[in-house]
Structure formats: structure tokens, C-alpha cells
Amino acid sequence: MAADGHGLLDGKTGLIFGAMDERSLAWSIAEAADREGAEMALSNAPVARRLGSMDELAEQTGSPALWADATSDDDLEELFDDVQSELGGGLDFIVHAIGMGVNVRKDTSYEELDYNWYQQTLDISATSLHRIVRHGLESGAINDGASIIALSYIGAQRIFSKYSEMGDAKALLESIVRSFGYRLGERGIRINAISQSPTRTLAGSGIEGFDAMYQFANRAAPLGNADQASCADYAMTLLSDYTRMVTMQTLYHDGGFSSMGMSDEIIQDLTSAYAEAEEE
Numbered sequence: 001m002a003a004d005g006h007g008l009l010d011g012k013t014g015l016i017f018g019a020m021d022e023r024s025l026a027w028s029i030a031e032a033a034d035r036e037g038a039e040m041a042l043s044n045a046p047v048a049r050r051l052g053s054m055d056e057l058a059e060q061t062g063s064p065a066l067w068a069d070a071t072s073d074d075d076l077e078e079l080f081d082d083v084q085s086e087l088g089g090g091l092d093f094i095v096h097a098i099g100m101g102v103n104v105r106k107d108t109s110y111e112e113l114d115y116n117w118y119q120q121t122l123d124i125s126a127t128s129l130h131r132i133v134r135h136g137l138e139s140g141a142i143n144d145g146a147s148i149i150a151l152s153y154i155g156a157q158r159i160f161s162k163y164s165e166m167g168d169a170k171a172l173l174e175s176i177v178r179s180f181g182y183r184l185g186e187r188g189i190r191i192n193a194i195s196q197s198p199t200r201t202l203a204g205s206g207i208e209g210f211d212a213m214y215q216f217a218n219r220a221a222p223l224g225n226a227d228q229a230s231c232a233d234y235a236m237t238l239l240s241d242y243t244r245m246v247t248m249q250t251l252y253h254d255g256g257f258s259s260m261g262m263s264d265e266i267i268q269d270l271t272s273a274y275a276e277a278e279e280e
């Protein structure tokens with residue numbers, strides 16, 4: 001873990017969405033951005049003000065806390081106006097760390113999705129990225145050469161049964177990353193998704209079977225699961241100028257999990273579990 005900053009974001013100004021509490025990926029990313037010399041604003045849904053502790057993070061990093069529902073065009077319009085007046089200029093980076101599976105939360109199976117909730121899931125977890133980039137551009141708040149990142153999960157490419165509708169949401173999110181990446185290129189603006197290991201956060205713990213997904217990935221990945229702090233360090237590289245030619249990518253930050261099939265550890269676990277099952 002990088003204890004001291006390296007000035008990777010010196011002189012940069014950003015906007016970070018999604019810090020609910022100190023377990024949040026956005027929380028660690030904001031702390032790392034602060035360490036690397038960035039000025040920033042923090043944003044979250046109005047309801048998170050009551051449920052979470054982003055105000056503390058805002059105080060700790062000396063950042064304004066701006067409350068906006070990322071599914072509301074009106075809220076986002078206002079947000080981008082406020083951001084520019086609070087920070088006194090445009091943005092060099094945006095972090096989208098927003099997600100929620102409504103059917104997943106309410107334990108509705110994929111076969112029996114409630115389509116209103118499904119629409120909300122897609123709106124919160126994927127379309128919100130489109131809305132944020134759109135309003136950022138329309139308000140003139142995004143600087144040339146800016147870097148935008150969103151947080152994704154390998155459930156966009158492969159089936160993790162309990163991830164259910166969120167797999168669809170992440171597939172859409174990653175597609176929006178590519179579609180906007182093409183259109184933003186002429187201004188040197190890049191946009192990428194970090195596909196992160198299972199991480200113990202509020203959103204993570206809302207998924208049934210999360211512990212099994214966490215343990216499985218941890219046992220398969222040669223480096224083990226990537227935690228919040230390492231995700232934040234990786235994010236710093238993507239927000240810095242060192243990655244200025246990287247865009248439209250889904251970048252796996254998962255300790256190697258995405259390249260694995262079976263590991264010795266999992267073979268041992270399953271061999272004993274299957275042997276026990278046969279004895280019964």
C-alpha cells in the first residue's frame with residue numbers, strides 16, 4: 001500500500017461519486033486522490049446523507065459534499081453547476097462508484113425479475129454513468145484530457161448465479177464506457193472501467209452468496225482478492241497522466257482471478273467436500 005503520496009494528481013480537480021461509508025471503494029479512492037494532491041468534490045444520493053458518513057470524508061479531505069440522485073437529470077444539472085462554482089473550474093477526473101441491484105436486494109430471482117425494479121437497477125448502476133458524462137459535457141465542466149473511471153465486476157462477462165440482474169447492469173455499464181470512449185477521444189478525454197474483486201462493502205454484502213463468491217475468488221486468484229486500498233492505488237494510475245493513452249477498456253483489478261480456471265486450493269477444498277458428501 002502506498003503510504004505517502006507521489007503527487008500523481010497534483011494540480012488536478014475531480015468529482016467522486018459513491019462514498020457511503022469507510023468500506024466504500026469511492027471512500028478509499030477519495031483518500032488516495034487527496035494523498036496524491038488532487039482537489040475534489042464528493043457526491044452521493046441525498047438518502048446516503050442519512051444512511052452513511054460521507055460528510056466525515058468531506059471534512060477529512062477538505063472537499064465539498066454535494067448531494068444528487070445520479071438517476072435525476074435535474075439533480076445532475078444542478079450538481080455540475082455547483083461543482084464548478086465550488087471548485088472554481090472544470091474537472092480533470094470523474095469517478096463513478098455507484099451501484100445497486102434492486103431485485104437482488106429484494107431476493108427476486110432472475111427468472112422472475114420485477115421489471116420496474118430491473119429498470120431502476122439499470123438506471124442506478126449503468127445509465128447513471130451516461131447521465132453523469134452527458135451533464136458533465138453539457139455544463140462544460142469536463143476539461144480536455146480528463147480521465148473518467150467506473151467500477152465494474154466480472155459478472156459483466158461471466159455468470160455468477162447470485163449476481164443476477166447486476167451482470168446485465170455491468171455489461172451495460174461497460175458498453176457505455178466504450179460508446180462514450182469513442183466520442184470523447186477527440187478531446188483527449190478517456191474513460192475506462194475497473195473490474196474489481198469482490199470487496200466487503202455495503203453494496204457487496206447486499207448480494208446473497210457474497211461470502212462464497214469472495215472466498216472462491218480469493219482462493220482462485222494467485223494474488224488473492226484486491227482490497228479497497230489497492231483498488232484506490234490502481235485508480236490513481238488511471239486518473240494520472242501516465243495512462244493518458246488508455247481508453248474504452250475493462251481493466252481487471254482482481255489479483256489474476258479473471259485468467260484462472262481451477263487452483264490447487266479449490267481442488268483440495270472440493271476434493272474433501274465431495275469425499276465428505278459421498279461418505280454421508
Ligand SMILES: NC(=O)c1ccc[n+]([C@@H]2O[C@H](COP(=O)([O-])OP(=O)(O)OC[C@H]3O[C@@H](n4cnc5c(N)ncnc54)[C@H](O)[C@@H]3O)[C@@H](O)[C@H]2O)c1
Pocket residue numbers: 017018019020021023024025026044045048068069070071096097098099100124151152153195196197198199200201202203204205
Ligand atoms: N463490493 C464489490 O464486491 C464490488 C466489486 C466490483 C465492483 N463494485 C462496484 O463498485 C461500485 C461501488 O460500490 P461499493 O462496493 O463501494 O459499495 P457502496 O455501497 O459503498 O457504494 C455504492 C454507492 O452507490 C450509491 N448510490 C446508489 N444509488 C444512487 C443514486 N441513485 N445516486 C447516487 N448514488 C447512488 C450509494 O449511495 C453508495 O454510496 C459499484 O458500482 C459496485 O457495483 C463493487
